[in-house]
Amino acid sequence: MSDHNSNAAIADGPYFFCGIGGSGMLPLAQILHGRGYGVAGSDRSHDQGRTPQKFDWLASKGFALHPQDGSGITSSGQVLIASAAVEDTVPEVRKARELGCARLTRAEMLSALFNDAKISVAIAGTSGKSTVTGMTGWILSHVGMSPTIMNGAVMKNFVSEDNPFASAQVGDKDLFVSEVDESDGSIALYRPSVGVLLNVSLDHKSMDELRALFGDYLRASGKQVVNFDNEEARKLAANALHCISFGIDHAQADISVDPASLAFSPFATKATVLDRRDGTRHDLTVPMPGQHNLSNALAAIAAANAAGVPVADAVEAVASFKGLGRRFDLVGTSPSGIAVIDDFGHNPEKCAATLRTLKSSPGRVIAFFQPHGYGPLRQMGHELAETFARELDRDDITILCDPVYFGGTVDRSEGSERIVDLIRQAGGTAEHIPAREDCASRMLALARPDDRIVIMGARDDTLTLFARDLLEHLA
Numbered sequence: 397m398s399d400h401n402s403n404a405a406i407a408d409g410p411y412f413f414c415g416i417g418g419s420g421m422l423p424l425a426q427i428l429h430g431r432g433y434g435v436a437g438s439d440r441s442h443d444q445g446r447t448p449q450k451f452d453w454l455a456s457k458g459f460a461l462h463p464q465d466g467s468g469i470t471s472s473g474q475v476l477i478a479s480a481a482v483e484d485t486v487p488e489v490r491k492a493r494e495l496g497c498a499r500l501t502r503a504e505m506l507s508a509l510f511n512d513a514k515i516s517v518a519i520a521g522t523s524g525k526s527t528v529t530g531m532t533g534w535i536l537s538h539v540g541m542s543p544t545i546m547n548g549a550v551m552k553n554f555v556s557e558d559n560p561f562a563s564a565q566v567g568d569k570d571l572f573v574s575e576v577d578e579s580d581g582s583i584a585l586y587r588p589s590v591g592v593l594l595n596v597s598l599d600h601k602s603m604d605e606l607r608a609l610f611g612d613y614l615r616a617s618g619k620q621v622v623n624f625d626n627e628e629a630r631k632l633a634a635n636a637l638h639c640i641s642f643g644i645d646h647a648q649a650d651i652s653v654d655p656a657s658l659a660f661s662p663f664a665t666k667a668t669v670l671d672r673r674d675g676t677r678h679d680l681t682v683p684m685p686g687q688h689n690l691s692n693a694l695a696a697i698a699a700a701n702a703a704g705v706p707v708a709d710a711v712e713a714v715a716s717f718k719g720l721g722r723r724f725d726l727v728g729t730s731p732s733g734i735a736v737i738d739d740f741g742h743n744p745e746k747c748a749a750t751l752r753t754l755k756s757s758p759g760r761v762i763a764f765f766q767p768h769g770y771g772p773l774r775q776m777g778h779e780l781a782e783t784f785a786r787e788l789d790r791d792d793i794t795i796l797c798d799p800v801y802f803g804g805t806v807d808r809s810e811g812s813e814r815i816v817d818l819i820r821q822a823g824g825t826a827e828h829i830p831a832r833e834d835c836a837s838r839m840l841a842l843a844r845p846d847d848r849i850v851i852m853g854a855r856d857d858t859l860t861l862f863a864r865d866l867l868e869h870l871a
Contacts (some may be wrong), residue, residue: 427564437468457701520591535713544571549656615699652694760847762843782822
């Protein structure tokens, strides 16, 4: 099997996706399929009967689905797309090696498509990538362009009966908007005409590694769009040649807001955008709550502007942005006023943004958190515990179940109970209940009128169903 290749040419395929239902794999499979390539795949979730509606939809659209037993790999001409983390013992990987199939990581395939586009907009940073990718893609679409958009979350503006899983939008191959990931180092593969940097903070790598990766990324970008409110990002942009800066608080940011105009409400934000380059002012409505989403909107406006959209048009488009699945997604409110919110928060910064938004309006918060793996919990458990203890009050409650575990050889000696102990030591209120269904019963017993229940976690599509079930029981 051929080695990984950073300058992957786009092969004729056909392509076989190992883990085709995953949040990173599915949109990439959709884009290749939408461009007329043969696409097949397998997924452990499909074999285990999880999220059947997603796999039924894929099958109905002509994606050939196989059990994850290697039976879908039948010829040396197939190209295997598999995450770098997929172990060599997985049957598809073994079979592909036996047959001599080319193998690419998701990022290698994506960067080949991305770098092939005439106008390519990359969205990077520790948090906010999916929202800004969705917003930027929507702005370009709203003004009549036809972007191809690659996202890790379902973009509600592009959802239709025909495509309920719109984490990708297949458009013009010469206009490409994608989030790019630093966690696996693959950000180094991209050559954006517009490179957006939202923030730099501790997540999967050390700060020194992140500074190197994001610094190289800005140097590889034709134009740079940088958040001047984030000190690390601002420092990295010091030598950027074609930079558009944005920020809520920074006095030198090109695209900013008039502080007197800010109006935050539980599910939206209003502000007057100030373009310091020409002194123009534009009234903005962001149909999502929280200061972080106002910052995300400024990032998308600046990114679209760097790609040729006038600021006034970009500001107008944001008002009709419908948001993303699992990004502060209001599932519904019970008759007694208990709101259930579904959210992708899984690292300290994302969790803090969500909890802060919840605490900016009155009412008690019950925060349920399902860690997305034992490894990440070991790496950032201490910061996560600090986040829950700091952002929530004593009468709010944090409930953790055991981390997601889909099999494999990971060390499971340290789990959620350690985080709960740390939250309590820091003065917060927290409980560890190993099984998720028992957490649901506990939350139903605890919930009082006007509480907000937030369901948080990543890498598990069934969390949305869990949130909907909870709302049904409350009703």
